[in-house]
Amino acid sequence: MKKMCASLLCFIVLVAFGFEAFAADWREGKKSYRSVCMSCHKTRGEAGRLALDIKTQAEWSTFFAQEPDSIHLKVWEKLSSDDIGSLEKYFRKYAKDVKDLSG
Numbered sequence: 001m002k003k004m005c006a007s008l009l010c011f012i013v014l015v016a017f018g019f020e021a022f023a024a025d026w027r028e029g030k031k032s033y034r035s036v037c038m039s040c041h042k043t044r045g046e047a048g049r050l051a052l053d054i055k056t057q058a059e060w061s062t063f064f065a066q067e068p069d070s071i072h073l074k075v076w077e078k079l080s081s082d083d084i085g086s087l088e089k090y091f092r093k094y095a096k097d098v099k100d101l102s103g
Contacts, residue, residue, distance in 0.1 A: 025085065025089045026089040028082075028090075029085075029086035029089050030090050032079065032086060032087050036075060052090075052094035053095060057095040059095070060088060064084060
């Protein structure tokens, strides 16, 4: 019984910390989106507004898995792989196939 309780407690702690790590990652992605992407992707911006709900989660994952095109390459070279991963999590959070947009 003690082993089961200890295992359950470990599981709960891992899930809680895992969720916080995910939340921190997409929040970092939001910061990068605002500071990097929005410099061009805004209303009346050079590249036009970028709506995150134009693609599904899978489509955003495919976008981030590809090599950046010549337009994005200059900007992406300045980002770390962690920054790009956080951006992907942020984009996926607001993808068109996500039902619950709270939080």
